[in-house]
Amino acid sequence: MKIRWRLTWYGIGFTALSLAGFIIVIILLVAGASGEDQDKLLAGIADGSADVIESLDAPLELSSSPLVVDANVSDQPFTTVYDDSGAVLHSTGVVDGLPLHLPAAVVVEALSSGQSQADVDGVRVQVRRWENPTLGVGVVAVGQSLRVAKQQVAGLTAFLVIFGVVALVAAGIGAWFMSGRALRPLRLLAETTDEIGATGNLSQRLPPVRQNDEVGALSESFNTMLEGIETARHDRELTIDAQKRFVADASHELRSPLTSIRANAGFLAGNPHASAQDRAEATKDISDEADRMTLLIDSLLALARGDAETDGSEAHIxxxxxxxxxxxxxxxxxxxxxxxVQTPDTCIVMGDHAQLAELVWILVDNADKHGGDTVSITVVERQGEVKIVVEDDG
Incomplete structure (x- = not known):
């Protein structure tokens, strides 16, 4: 399951628990308050009825008032008058077709203390004692079906449940959008990572996030990491290019001295009766080229290490x-x-011996491959300048 869905469900679950606790507390409070309100209503009617009975000077008859309230179907309060033995003298309502029958304990309590209350046959009853010179002593009970309080609680419960469902839907929608907004940098991070993996383009970055939180810190850290990887990759490419140049330079620079050594070695091997001077010159050339190779190898190794920092002084000797x-x-x-060769005995210039020899050798070697049978090298010194002329008859 995606993080966005998990966060949404977490939000809905937390909201549901909070609403359930809230609804339970409200229902308990309302249920208690409904019972108290019903008791207050019935007690007020009972007190008034007792006062009226105490002021009467004529006897009450059971049939003197029509029975208008059926507690099984009506929520209206009704009044029943009893003598001190609990016999019904007068009633405005019935339960199951008969006047409400009060338990003897309720009657005794009301006669002794002046009032009592009870739940009888699904009816909430408030009982008051009355005393009349003509009628004697008795009690009056005012009752009302317990459905009233239950219906109030049921109505409130239905309202709260509907409200809770609407609140949960709203909480779910809000959690979905809020989590999507909060997780947007993570989604962009995943998309950027996938695109980098597919294209290899390390120059991409996450857009700046203004959030001063963990997500904002993650975006900044990811961009910093990408920058570091891009820099490292660039440095690696430069290193690879330097290595390629190193190999190319090594191949090019070492070819000439190796050719010279092979040529002089071939001369010595093929001309065992050569003059001592020629043999000495060939041996000297081999030694010079070996020294040159050593110098080239040292220079190339320094270049490979990245510390070949020259100031050009070797080119000015x-x-x-x-x-x-x-x-x-x-x-x-x-x-x-x-x-x-046509050259003065001595011609001193400022330069690099190895590079000058390599330049002349390249021209001679090219003439050998593409020219005629003879190559002439002429050194001309004129007005402080020196010119080397290489010609062939091809």
């Missing part, structure tokens, strides 16, 4: 450009093309 060109010439010994 003195480099012998003539030596760079001659090292490329030696690396190209095993290529299909013949590399000719």
């Amino acid at each position: 003195p480099v012998d450009l003539s030596g760079v060109v001659r090292s490329v010439q030696r690396r190209a010994r095993n290529l299909a093309v013949e590399v000719a």
Whole structure:
């Protein structure tokens, strides 16, 4: 069952219990008050009747007044006069077709104390003592069916039950709408979560909630969590991109020194009778390229760790450009093309030895793949500027 339905039923249940307690208390109070009101009414009539009888100077006869009230069907009060033995002298009503018969104990109590009350045959009775010089002593009883009080209670009960049903319906509707309003952020949270799961779009957010309660705090916490996840995902994507660049850079940067080492190793293996100078130069190239590889690996590892912070100082150191060109010439010994070099004995420039050598080597390697049979590398120094010219006959 959904939370909204549970909250609605909780509200209806609480309202039902409250209304039931309220209705029970009201009915008990009204039932007591109805009995008291009926007793007051009957007592007033009984007192008046006793006063009237005490002032009479003629005897009462049972048949002198018509019997007009049947307590079985009528709710009207009626009066019955008794002598001191409980015999009926006069009556304006009957119960089951006969005048109301008072128990002897009720008559005795009224004669001794002046008044009494009782429920007799479904009739509420107030009894008063009277004394008349002509008639002697007796009691007068004023009765009314107990249905009166019961009908009042029944009517009130019906009204309260109808009112309770209407109140429960209203409470249910109110609880439904109020719970829906209170749970709206949770519904939006579920919808947003489902949409994020379906689309992977972490930029979505819950709308701001002005409620300063647990639901508002939950919405704010959820948005904060989404922001954190989005940031972490962005950082992860940047890390993956950096790793891809690292692999690409490593593949590119390590290819050239490996090619040079393989070329010089092939030269040494294929030319065992090469001159000592050529062998020394090849060995030096292998050592230089190994050092270069070490430097590249250290730089790439630093880049992978994210701490490769350079200020460009390595690109502004003195480099012998003539030596760079001659090292490329030696690396190209095993290529299909013949590399000719024209360069001054020494040509000092500010730069990075490895990057300059890599640049020249790329041009020579491209000429080997797509050019002719000869590649010339010329270093021209003029008016403080140095130019490297790579040409092929293809």
